[in-house]
Amino acid sequence: QDEVTLQLKWVTQAQFAGYYVALENGYYDEADLDVTILPGGPDIAPTQVIAGGGADVIVEWMPAALAARENGLPLVNVAQPFKASGMMLTCWGDVGIEEPADLANRTLGVWFFGNEYPFLSWMSQLGIDTDGADENGVEVLKQGFNVDPLLQRQADCISTMTYNEYWQVIDAGVAPEELVTFQYENQGVATLEDGLYVLEDDLEDEAFVDKMARFVDASMQGWKWAEENPEEAAMIVLDYDETGAQTEQHQIRMMEEVAKLTAGTEGALDEADYERTVETLLAGGSDPVITKEPEGAFTHAVTDKALAD
Amino acid sequence: MSLVVFALILWAAGWAINVRIANGPGGTTRAGALAVPIIFGATLLGMWELMVRGFDVPRVILPPPSMIATTFSENLGMLWGDFVQTILKGALTGYLMGCAAAFLVALLVDRYDYLRRGLLPLGNFMAALPIVGTAPILVMWFGFGWQSKAAVVVLMVFFPMLVNTVAGLSDTTNMQRDLMRTYASSWGQTLLKLRLPAALPFIFNGLKVCTTLALVGAIVAEFFGSPTLGLGFRISTSIGQLDLGMVWAAILVAAIFGTLFYGIIAGLEKRLTYWHASQRG
Amino acid sequence: MQSAAAQSAPAPQSAPAVVSARNLFLTFQTADGPVNALSDVTLDISKGDFVSFIGPSGCGKTTLLRCIAALETPTGGKLTVNGMDPDAARKARAYGYVFQAAGLYPWRTIGGNIRLPLEIMGFSKSEQEERVARVLDLVELTGFEKKFPWQLSGGMQQRASIARALAFDADILLMDEPFGALDEIVRDRLNEELLGLWDRTGKTIAFVTHSIPEAVYLSTHIVVMSPRPGRITDVIESPLPRQRPLDIRDSPEFIEVAHRVREGLRAGYEE
Amino acid sequence: MQSAAAQSAPAPQSAPAVVSARNLFLTFQTADGPVNALSDVTLDISKGDFVSFIGPSGCGKTTLLRCIAALETPTGGKLTVNGMDPDAARKARAYGYVFQAAGLYPWRTIGGNIRLPLEIMGFSKSEQEERVARVLDLVELTGFEKKFPWQLSGGMQQRASIARALAFDADILLMDEPFGALDEIVRDRLNEELLGLWDRTGKTIAFVTHSIPEAVYLSTHIVVMSPRPGRITDVIESPLPRQRPLDIRDSPEFIEVAHRVREGLRAGYEE
Amino acid sequence: MSEAVAEGTAPRPHRRLPIPPVVPMIVALIALWYVAAVPMNIKEALTQVERDGAVVSPESAVERRDMSNWALVARNPQHIAGSWATARPRLPAPHVVVEELYDSTIGEEVNGRRGLVRSGSLSNRSLVYHGLVTLNATFVGFLIGAVLGVALAIGIVHSRVMDMSVMPWAIVSQTIPIVALAPMIIVVLYSIGVQGLIPKAVISAYLSFFPVVVGMVKGLRAPDGMQLDLMRTYNADARTVLQKLRLPSSVPYLFASLKIAIAASLVGAIVGELPVQRGGLGARMLAGSYYGQTAQIWAALLTAAALAAVLVGLLGWLERKTLARMGMQT
């Protein structure tokens, strides 16, 4: 069996259900692969892990991957199981925010650690200053790992994922009507999330491409199974969670939400989505996330091969 | 590979020079005491540079010192802002408040034996609460600004300072205390004229330990929420951006200040406890 | 001075008793059980006496002195100092105490150490200066005021500690082996000086020592003690005159007294 | 033994010189400038001598003993021990050294402390046991082998430390104020025992003390030293017989020698 | 003459068992805790009861945001009790933490789906399991750190060069925020194929070696001149001096620093567990923080502190035993 190490972007949760399902249901075995899944965590940068040789393939968001590419780490997108973006900004309705322009002068919680790029692009498209220089700019907080800043009203809005933090806010007793949300997808600034990336040099090796093709194929099998069996998928995820922190209810719901994002793709990157992401990132105003059109940042070689089988 | 060999040669050379200085007549001079660690440090840096290049370590894993130096010098303005936020506002405020509070509590605890026996075990237990657990709580309580960082620092430095001060205040010989009794000296007089001076070496020990704790505490707290500046913010964000030069530049700021801070306290200690056997050599 | 090791009541006396002890007992509770440090000690010290306490290690010399200084509380018997309860006498600053080791505070200069009791007792700045200068002169340390203790020899430190006890001019001086750590020659000289001081000031001195010649040379009364339990076995009144040149120590009276003390000590051991 | 404070060459002698010092100088470099601890010291110690060094504090007694033990290196002059360079003698384990304080290692029992040099010098286990038993008997501590130092009185600790120095049977015994911390009675007894030991074993002993009676009672030769700079001012040969009961100290010869020593000391001071 | 003298007063033996002073202190602390929980949680509590239909004042959450907590308590005294029962408290009331502690130890193992009773192995939802995971890393890290610290101290005491060059840098090393470096250390170790226990132990060791070095350097230098001179008179070599003098006399210092080091080790292990979310008290704390389960953080925190107390206590016990065997009193 060929060994593959996959580094996830975050902790074990239904966001990565496809991979755990593929592992649990033996799809990787069938593809003659011995897959190790490394969960992520705070301050573990998958890009750094792959650069150090700690993983063969990583789950990463495209902005971070392209930024890393510009920083001299040649990452290549080999597959894109997530079709749509799940990122959004969740605000209190009672503070008077109705549309994006109302965000000026507010305190916003933002994830950093390479996850700030979509937000920065969006703000720069809105013409809102984020580094405290401008009177009408926003005050940005580096948001921690939870939704407390919103609940405790330390921030007017925080970053959330449709499948995770948003529901934590709801679980805290907040009614959806109390909230105003801005989905990046709807703001036209959606960037691709949770793609599979490998190092460019590795792709020169035919055997590696083949291995990846089998990996993507098996993973997509997992994803599709997970989409159809969200409850069972969530239970599989729970079984792999070594911290014992995840709850059944939350994971099932997360799986249902994630399924909406993975629906409608076989894993191949849609070039239109790619173009839109690059455009968004390039349009970062004075301080764009990437400065020039990336080249060779994705390949269809793997997915073509995977889908052909 | 030749770079690696060169690194080893550099190491051997640096060590040889140091052996000569340390065991020679210069070993006891101030200049010698300064030169040896500097040469040692320089050798380490040189080794680092050569090893990173020699083994072709990816920049995003470990950058060479030269790259760190470049990043450092190119971002002085930004790092200054981080320094002010994390160290001047967070660490120093917390340090001063924590040490002062610990000192006052130590006086109380020293005065009332009941408090000593009641509070110290409790304090001991609370000191064992790991900051990585308390920091998110304090950030939740005190907000994202420097106040929460100062709170974390207060919590970190309080107990070491308390223990040292309490130990210091009781570090008087029976004879010294009896002498005060023969003068029918009041508690305040005994404190001022005997116990505080006698406690100074311990107090300084506590102050020294707390310098590094304060620094680490303020930086770590930023991992759990911060405004968009500060050394901890910079380190965390830059890792995410794979800008390892910046990560190490921020660490460098912390190390430089930490060493300086420690040095200042140690210098103050030398001046104020000149009479103590440990300072007379 | 009057004492009674065996008798229960003290003889009547002329000079007023500065220290008066009646059937004192002191038992320390230790982990190994109780230690009888003082047992049935009855003793009077009159004004102007120079009383030495001599005895083997652990016989309770220090303990007795500490009781007088109210640093220890007897577990039985009656003790007064200047007619008061010892603790009241302590609060009235009735005595100066000199410890076995000099025990100067290392963070204070010699002058600062001598000034310490004066500061605590609230003497005025000018008064402090004057007294420091006077006692420094008395113990021949003028010029060393600004030095730190560790810059002085052991003998000089010991003299500074005596100066410290003299500075506030208490009438009673309690000295616990003040010269124990010094060499014979320096000790001789300090003995001479102490005698002179006593003669000039008329202070009442209680003095603990291990040395027979020292006890005989200095004292008007020598209290011989023996251990287990610590008690007084003999009180020898010295026939020597108040004025004592150093070579009085070669005189037959001196040797006779010294012999009596030694016999007393030995008897305490053999018992 | 022969000495010459003023003369430069030593007189010829019969017994072989165990220690021979010629114009020794030793200057310590300190922060306050150089200290002349030894100045032009010339001295011979013959086999079987019991030599006491007496002098005021700081006159260099310890320093001289340490030079002989190669714990200090003279800055001038010539010194041999057993005909060798002192360091060679140290490596040949030519002497046993007894420090002022007992200095027993607190984590070792009395037996363990005495065994320490034997372990280091590689004696066999059985040999170790045998020697420990023998020297414990010699210093009358049989039965205390398993006790820890703090369970013993000061005098017993000091005897244990002497036993430790005796255990490996060096011919020379260097003792630096071994009884300084003990009270007079205990000291008397240890003095008697030491004399007996010296008499039985025929060891050469160099003995530092502050006490005139002790020096006179013990020694065949008394070296009087004076400070600033540390030098030998007199060497007094004792007329006392080898066998010395304790009450020899009341004999006229004894008092005469003691007087000479005291005069010598005083002269050193006054100079 | 005054009659006032000290009468013999032998202390009478106590009849009742004396209450150790810690007990009232703990009681006071818990009381304070309950009181503090009221203003801390009042906003959340008010929001909660408001959603359940109760009337609170003021009615707008935005207004409440800008009010002081004490003012809110004063205006809504009837909802004070609610502060001790909010779902996401800022400061969980003591009984909530105790409940959580019970649920996540005994409760989980006995009743949980994956508990010891049902599955035969410790549940990964229980603090027992996570405590053991952390303990493992702590022990390994502590061992590495202690051995390294002692070795370094021996080097420093014997070599002037090491003393002069290494000691200052050992101090500098402690100004580097290891917690910030932990994720990178883990990634670097990943890249050479090291995973699992070792990365955590490395961080643990980094935090624990320093106190050992400092303490042991002091301890190895504790023998006074006379004790060293004695060795010289025996012509003992450096090894013998180390073995027979320096090491024995450093034992009290060793234990003092080991006690600090093991607590530091525990913190190191927890720090190492934060980024690699693979169990352990650190992962548990973070998960608690991630899902806003403050009670869960507190439970993990208290467990960690208790673990530290136990470890330090164990070392203290070992210290007393050792010193007693060595004939040294404490």
Ligand SMILES: Nc1ncnc2c1ncn2[C@@H]1O[C@H](COP(=O)(O)OP(=O)(O)OP(=O)(O)O)[C@@H](O)[C@H]1O
């Ligand atoms: N604080 C104490 N606790 C318990 N026992 C004590 C205490 N102080 C003294 N002792 C014991 O009381 C006895 C008398 O002690 P004390 O110090 O008075 O003797 P001493 O005559 O001064 O002896 P030395 O000549 O050695 O100074 C000794 O057995 C001693 O061990």
Ligand SMILES: Nc1ncnc2c1ncn2[C@@H]1O[C@H](COP(=O)(O)OP(=O)(O)OP(=O)(O)O)[C@@H](O)[C@H]1O
């Ligand atoms: N290591 C040292 N460094 C500097 N000066 C020293 C050192 N050792 C001794 N001295 C000085 O050398 C002189 C002689 O000291 P030494 O210890 O030999 O005197 P001593 O006769 O043994 O005195 P004591 O009777 O007090 O033991 C003293 O002035 C002392 O201060």
Ligand SMILES: Cc1ncc(C[n+]2csc(CCO)c2C)c(N)n1
């Ligand atoms: C330090 C750090 N902070 C935030 C994120 C954000 N983030 C990216 S994916 C994901 C899971 C969504 O539920 C989250 C929270 C991160 N990765 N690392």
Ligand SMILES: [Mg+2]
């Ligand atoms: Mg005493």
Ligand SMILES: [Mg+2]
């Ligand atoms: Mg000496």
